[in-house]
Amino acid sequence: MIRKITTVFFILSMVLAFGLKAQYSVGDEIMKINLLNINDEMVSTDDFEDAKGFIIVFTCNHCPYAVMYEDRIQALNEKYASKGYPVLAINPNDAEAYPSDSYSAMKVRAEEKGFTFPYLHDESQLVAKTFGAKATPHTYVAQKDKKGRLIVKYIGAIDDDPRGGAPDTKFVEEAVDSLIQGKKVPTESTKAVGCSIKWKKA
């Protein structure tokens, strides 16, 4: 019993010591996500028993780049949720700094745009910090391994054309298609211009 408690305590202290500064790289196992959705219900990665993985997008209401990608995030969910890779959108911004990124504003935007994916509020910013997300939009594709652990397979931009005119490469689609086909993801990480996540003042 004491050993168990010690172990739990040890893990907790490790999480506290390193967890907050963790930044996921391709190949890392991600934390369980359990956040408040815009319909006032909690959504957890554990809720999706049939999911083969997730397309996790850190996004928000205010950033012009995030807005440009809204329809494409929706399209990703429509294309891949049925194939086992649903979208989880997460807004990590401090609502005090950006009132347009508040929980109530998220509800309004999701209603206006008819989002079909969960739009989650990372109020404590713990998920974004643990992931190492820096900007919106910022995407992570994760795949469940045989033990049910979610492993990062792609980090970066959705595609290489923020305006959405004619991307040369749709990185997220390419990654998920590869995973579905049991192939290696060709481009595992990309960079893109975005809006820095506004962290709460400590």
Place this chain on the structure above:
Amino acid sequence: MKNTILSLSLLFCLNFSFAQQVEGITVEQFFERLDGIKAQKNNDSLYVINFWATWCGPCVAELPYFLELQENYKDQKVKLLLVSLDFDKDWGKKVIPFVEKSDIKSDVWVLTNYLRNMEWIDRVSPEWGGSIPATLIVQPQKGIHAFQETTFEYEELEKWVLSFK
């Protein structure tokens, strides 16, 4: 007639001064200029290069600190360069009025073709994820190339900049 000529030439001068100060350049031109500065081995100026945009709230919020720093250290060879990531259709409409309104005297370069080529982000610094605000410091003589992807308060900015003097 005289008045017309006068106002026309005045208009021309005004245009000219803004054309000098706010300039649309390509990513390739940006690196040509940056490499040009870095190659001046006798140049002991400290270049503070801030990446920003008028649509970026935190960038606009910290901009006065950069202007203040420039003003406080203009005699000590600190040179501010503002690199705007405004959308190219906006730079005449938004950047120039903003620069006028904010009384910015530094050069403002608006990158016009940065969206498609993501390799340039790594070329500024491998540490950069691509979010703004972000700031690059270059000092050619000492070969300094330092980078931070963060927002600054005045004191933090001054401390960081002075650490390279």
